[in-house]
Amino acid sequence: MSRRPTPDRHPAARPDLPDLFPRPPQTVAPGAVHLPDWLGEDRQRELLAACRAWAQPPAGLREVRTRTGTMSARQLSLGWHWYPYGYARTVVDGDGAPVKPFPDWLGEWALAAVAAALPGEPASAEPYDVALVNHYAAGARMGMHRDSDERSRAPVVSFSLGDSCVFRFGNVEGRGRPWTDVTLRSGDAFVFGGPARLAYHGVPRTSPGSGPPALGVRGRLNVTVRASGLTDG
Ligand SMILES: O=C(O)CCC(=O)C(=O)O
Numbered sequence: 001m002s003r004r005p006t007p008d009r010h011p012a013a014r015p016d017l018p019d020l021f022p023r024p025p026q027t028v029a030p031g032a033v034h035l036p037d038w039l040g041e042d043r044q045r046e047l048l049a050a051c052r053a054w055a056q057p058p059a060g061l062r063e064v065r066t067r068t069g070t071m072s073a074r075q076l077s078l079g080w081h082w083y084p085y086g087y088a089r090t091v092v093d094g095d096g097a098p099v100k101p102f103p104d105w106l107g108e109w110a111l112a113a114v115a116a117a118l119p120g121e122p123a124s125a126e127p128y129d130v131a132l133v134n135h136y137a138a139g140a141r142m143g144m145h146r147d148s149d150e151r152s153r154a155p156v157v158s159f160s161l162g163d164s165c166v167f168r169f170g171n172v173e174g175r176g177r178p179w180t181d182v183t184l185r186s187g188d189a190f191v192f193g194g195p196a197r198l199a200y201h202g203v204p205r206t207s208p209g210s211g212p213p214a215l216g217v218r219g220r221l222n223v224t225v226r227a228s229g230l231t232d233g
């Protein structure tokens, strides 16, 4: 009998089931930390209201066409517009509108999450100036990828709202194993920096209808906050 040395699945990776016990912060890999219930109900409502406004055109939620097809999650950007595979100030692969501004408060939320998740990490010289908002309707997913179009290596901070999902956090070598599956629920934050900054990760599935009913999100929203390391001109 041999046991797999590193489990693929965190014991809590059951997005379809409610949690019976509080979930402690968990280091998934060096530099990658899950902060359960990081956003309280007020902040979740605040972020949701902001997402609803950002989702409206111009420069609102759109379908993203990559080299391999159309992403099933719809996306919008703030600060700098991400398109496959770069950043621009306008929606170059959509309606052409200027990207909406990145709000200072979201950068402050990101810095607070980094301070809690990676206490030893020196503050990045580059400011948080980009957010990508993904909306996952039932059945949407995101394949394994790296967030590698930023020049800055400041940690990425993700905030989740609505339906729970399986978030698969892998390694820097490639899309395959080893990986760890973590359940991200409404209000959770996940930080990946340092040696985990360029690790492959993805969302193999969400659990439709599992979000907190009072919040009223249909599907799942995820907001990743990043430092672009870019300057105009
Ligand atoms: O939805 C998520 O939790 C991950 C999103 C993501 O990896 C990305 O936007 O690059």
Ligand SMILES: [Fe+2]
Residues within 6 Å of the ligand: 145, 146, 147, 201
């Ligand atoms: Fe990503």
